[in-house]
Amino acid sequence: MVGDSRTQLVAAQLTRETLLALSKQLREPEWLQKRRLEAFDLYQQLPMPGPHLEEWRRTDLSGLALDSLTPYGQGMILEDELRRLIAFLKSLTGAPEGDRKEEWAGLLVQGSSGVLLQDQSEALKAQGVLFMDLRSAIREVPDLLQEYLMVRCIRPDEDKFRALHAAFLAGGTFLYVPRGVEIALPLISSVWIEGEGVAIFPHTLVVAESQSKVTLIEDHRSSGGEAQAFSAGAVELILGDGAHVRYISLGNWALNTWEVSTIRGILGRDATLHTLVASFGGNVVKVNVESILQGQGATSEMLGVFFGTGRQHFDFHTLQEHQSPHTTSDLLYKGALADRAYSVFAGLIRAHYGAQKTNAFQSNRNLILSDGARADSMPKLEIMANDLRCTHGASVSRIDEEYIFYLMSRGLTRIQAVHMIVDGFFSEVLDRLPLEGLREGLREEITKKMQGRGT
Amino acid sequence: MTADLIVRDLHVAVEEKVILKGVNLELKKGEIHALMGPNGSGKSTLANVLMGNPFYQVIKGEVLFKGEDLLSMSPDERARKGLFIAFQYPVSIPGVSFASFLRTAVSARRGYEKELMPISEFQKLVREKLGLLQLDPSILTRYVNDGFSGGEKKRAEILQLAMLEPEVAILDETDSGLDIDGVKVVAEGIQALYERSQGNLGILLITHYSRILKYIRPHTVHVMFDGRLVVSGGPDLAEELDARGYDWIREQYAVVTAEIQETGAVRRAGKVFWVQH
Numbered sequence: 001m002v003g004d005s006r007t008q009l010v011a012a013q014l015t016r017e018t019l020l021a022l023s024k025q026l027r028e029p030e031w032l033q034k035r036r037l038e039a040f041d042l043y044q045q046l047p048m049p050g051p052h053l054e055e056w057r058r059t060d061l062s063g064l065a066l067d068s069l070t071p072y073g074q075g076m077i078l079e080d081e082l083r084r085l086i087a088f089l090k091s092l093t094g095a096p097e098g099d100r101k102e103e104w105a106g107l108l109v110q111g112s113s114g115v116l117l118q119d120q121s122e123a124l125k126a127q128g129v130l131f132m133d134l135r136s137a138i139r140e141v142p143d144l145l146q147e148y149l150m151v152r153c154i155r156p157d158e159d160k161f162r163a164l165h166a167a168f169l170a171g172g173t174f175l176y177v178p179r180g181v182e183i184a185l186p187l188i189s190s191v192w193i194e195g196e197g198v199a200i201f202p203h204t205l206v207v208a209e210s211q212s213k214v215t216l217i218e219d220h221r222s223s224g225g226e227a228q229a230f231s232a233g234a235v236e237l238i239l240g241d242g243a244h245v246r247y248i249s250l251g252n253w254a255l256n257t258w259e260v261s262t263i264r265g266i267l268g269r270d271a272t273l274h275t276l277v278a279s280f281g282g283n284v285v286k287v288n289v290e291s292i293l294q295g296q297g298a299t300s301e302m303l304g305v306f307f308g309t310g311r312q313h314f315d316f317h318t319l320q321e322h323q324s325p326h327t328t329s330d331l332l333y334k335g336a337l338a339d340r341a342y343s344v345f346a347g348l349i350r351a352h353y354g355a356q357k358t359n360a361f362q363s364n365r366n367l368i369l370s371d372g373a374r375a376d377s378m379p380k381l382e383i384m385a386n387d388l389r390c391t392h393g394a395s396v397s398r399i400d401e402e403y404i405f406y407l408m409s410r411g412l413t414r415i416q417a418v419h420m421i422v423d424g425f426f427s428e429v430l431d432r433l434p435l436e437g438l439r440e441g442l443r444e445e446i447t448k449k450m451q452g453r454g455t
Numbered sequence: 456m457t458a459d460l461i462v463r464d465l466h467v468a469v470e471e472k473v474i475l476k477g478v479n480l481e482l483k484k485g486e487i488h489a490l491m492g493p494n495g496s497g498k499s500t501l502a503n504v505l506m507g508n509p510f511y512q513v514i515k516g517e518v519l520f521k522g523e524d525l526l527s528m529s530p531d532e533r534a535r536k537g538l539f540i541a542f543q544y545p546v547s548i549p550g551v552s553f554a555s556f557l558r559t560a561v562s563a564r565r566g567y568e569k570e571l572m573p574i575s576e577f578q579k580l581v582r583e584k585l586g587l588l589q590l591d592p593s594i595l596t597r598y599v600n601d602g603f604s605g606g607e608k609k610r611a612e613i614l615q616l617a618m619l620e621p622e623v624a625i626l627d628e629t630d631s632g633l634d635i636d637g638v639k640v641v642a643e644g645i646q647a648l649y650e651r652s653q654g655n656l657g658i659l660l661i662t663h664y665s666r667i668l669k670y671i672r673p674h675t676v677h678v679m680f681d682g683r684l685v686v687s688g689g690p691d692l693a694e695e696l697d698a699r700g701y702d703w704i705r706e707q708y709a710v711v712t713a714e715i716q717e718t719g720a721v722r723r724a725g726k727v728f729w730v731q732h
């Protein structure tokens with residue numbers, strides 16, 4: 001076994017006492033402890049979101065036994081599993097076996113909330129790039145954390161889950177890229193929930209100073225089991241002027257895992273943010289993905305792929321917020337739903353007064369593969385500018401029988417034809433990714449999801 | 456030798472509407488039959504139903520392909536056994552790579568079960584066939600028929616014919632929508648494939664015009680009218696249709712129809728005949 005035992009709080013629950021004990025155990029600075037306690041108070045005051053709120057009408061969390069969950073669990077993992085995980089992460093970069101140094105700029109693997117593995121190229125360190133787990137960051141660069149951590153981007157008082165997250169946040173990724181530093185190879189971070197009945201609160205904070213360039217791939221997975229696991233995550237992406245960030249979130253949770261997370265980017269002038277959220281795993285997964293185009297000329301591409309099977313439930317609430325003129329957002333979310341899976345997409349384009357010459361595009365396409373599957377798609381516009389280009393489209397459809405017939409008329413079996421069409425359906429998104437290994441990895445996930453499916 | 460494709464008294468409906476009203480046809484490998492007829496007479500319906508398009512319902516009749524009951528086979532079984540159709544309007548399938556589709560199809564036809572045919576072998580094969588049809592290799596990197604021009608679509612259909620090496624190919628208006636040069640390329644491609652097959656390919660060439668028949672000489676010409684094959688003859692029939700149009704068939708057909716309604720027997724008026732089954 002490899003792991004970190006410092007955060008083991010046996011049989012603890014999500015209480016104020018647990019929080020205090022944890023903060024003391026980690027010898028956290030006073031400001032952080034104070035923030036945690038304030039957030040915890042907020043958590044207790046804020047109402048549990050429910051169907052009375054438009055945002056939560058279609059996603060039911062009443063089955064989530066929050067009170068019986070233990071924060072963090074044990075940061076342990078079998079060495080075999082760790083090896084397999086690393087092989088997977090390596091495949092994302094398209095790296096040949098045994099050649100890892102060439103293929104990623106940094107690697108971070110965390111089990112529940114302890115660091116299992118950390119690797120970062122010396123060249124990056126020399127350039128002043130910081131890439132580490134959150135706890136190390138609190139120890140090593142407290143000033144940066146105090147300045148940014150849930151202050152400028154996502155705030156604890158926004159809702160109950162963000163408050164809960166702010167109280168217990170631990171694990172996750174801190175990435176700081178100094179001005180003008182461009183990192184060609186991706187940084188990879190993996191978060192793993194080990195054990196059942198566990199709640200984790202991974203926090204990702206990316207500060208990309210002006211004219212910097214970086215790609216971060218985050219993988220999320222859990223060991224599974226009978227009892228529930230839960231992740232309340234938050235990802236803050238702060239882009240300085242002209243910064244260029246690509247952020248990829250892979251949701252490979254086991255089926256016992258619930259997730260409520262927010263990914264939010266704030267873009268400075270002429271900054272570019274690409275996000276991709278790929279959801280294949282999990283039980284009930286709700287992710288809010290937001291691009292705040294604050295600076296003039298900022299651009300955001302927001303991509304999503306999801307594939308629900310069994311009784312999986314995915315909920316994506318997206319926001320394309322245009323605060324300044326000459327900003328562009330381009331959103332494309334595509335999902336396939338089989339068995340009794342259900343997906344919700346609610347996408348809001350908001351263009352503020354004065355956000356002229358704005359381009360906002362939004363498209364959500366859903367492919368229904370079984371009678372019991374369902375997808376709801378709700379585009380929404382709040383446009384206060386009067387000189388802009390805005391398009392949005394949503395569709396929920398089945399595979400066109402004409403496509404199937406065409407492919408079968410060339411000798412493909414029905415199953416082969418359906419696989420090929422579903423693959424093709426996702427290509428529109430995958431083909432936009434410049435990372436070949438990642439594309440292949442996603443295709444493999446899709447193939448796994450299609451296995452034995454022929455309708 | 457019995458024919459490889461035997462169609463007997465085939466009746467077909469689309470959404471309750473009867474379109475084919477008793478089609479009879481026999482085709483042997485090595486033969487080229489042209490199927491002509493005015494728009495809407497049911498030519499594409501025949502092609503589609505032979506390939507197993509689920510949109511069309513067979514209400515009566517039988518079809519034998521190499522001695523087996525074709526109508527009980529799924530479309531992919533038909534294809535793997537050597538039946539092929541070049542569609543009049545091929546669908547485009549966004550996102551599906553033409554190359555990987557083609558490789559999967561050829562692998563299926565050649566009996567690969569679990570794996571696909573080796574990539575190098577595939578590439579060699581496809582390169583040769585692309586040349587034959589004067590297609591740019593970049594077509595392989597595109598999505599199936601997606602954004603293809605009219606001519607590209609037709610040539611891509613014939614490329615698939617060339618790759619799959621069927622025993623019976625139905626070509627549904629492969630010549631329409633092409634300019635004169637386009638017709639020439641496609642027709643010469645088909646003719647070359649036919650010659651190379653050395654008697655192992657039978658073609659049912661559905662066409663609206665006789666111009667393609669200048670490149671591909673049919674052994675037999677049939678005319679479809681109102682869901683039936685009402686005239687059959689040699690290559691000169693195509694020329695006659697070219698010169699005279701279809702009106703004379705329409706007139707003779709009307710005579711036959713009227714008589715049939717009275718007597719319910721075999722009738723013939725001029726060249727038009729109709730056997731009541």
Ligand SMILES: Nc1ncnc2c1ncn2[C@@H]1O[C@H](COP(=O)(O)OP(=O)(O)O)[C@@H](O)[C@H]1O
Nearest residue numbers: 469474492493494495496497498499500501510
């Ligand atoms: N998919 C279809 N839906 C409805 N009607 C159809 C369809 N296909 C063919 N038909 C009808 O069947 C008849 C024959 O059409 P078709 O077989 O396409 O003729 P051709 O190929 O000889 O022009 C026409 O009346 C046409 O309207």
Ligand SMILES: [Mg+2]
Nearest residue numbers: 498499543628
């Ligand atoms: Mg037709």
